[in-house]
Amino acid sequence: MPWTSLAAVYFVTWWIVLFAILPFGIRSQHEHGEISPGTDPGAPSAPALLAKAGWTTLVTTVLVAGFWAAIATGTLDMERFATLWGLFPR
Numbered sequence: 001m002p003w004t005s006l007a008a009v010y011f012v013t014w015w016i017v018l019f020a021i022l023p024f025g026i027r028s029q030h031e032h033g034e035i036s037p038g039t040d041p042g043a044p045s046a047p048a049l050l051a052k053a054g055w056t057t058l059v060t061t062v063l064v065a066g067f068w069a070a071i072a073t074g075t076l077d078m079e080r081f082a083t084l085w086g087l088f089p090r
Helices: 003-021 049-073 078-084
Strands: none
Touching: 003 049
């Protein structure tokens, strides 16, 4: 697999995983009890974005490494994958 394809898979997977991880551990300002003036009470009080970016990078690296290993060992090839999805006739 060319490194550009692997980079594209990593980029797309990183964003998908980020949106899956964002809701974990969020407490709204209303739940926390301290609402900043001019903000929505449902806004997060401490989003911890740097920590979530780190977890996202870790999870994405494991997922993409597993995908790459499956491609490199021949466990998953694009022709078999496309046949499973019905893109090529059997």
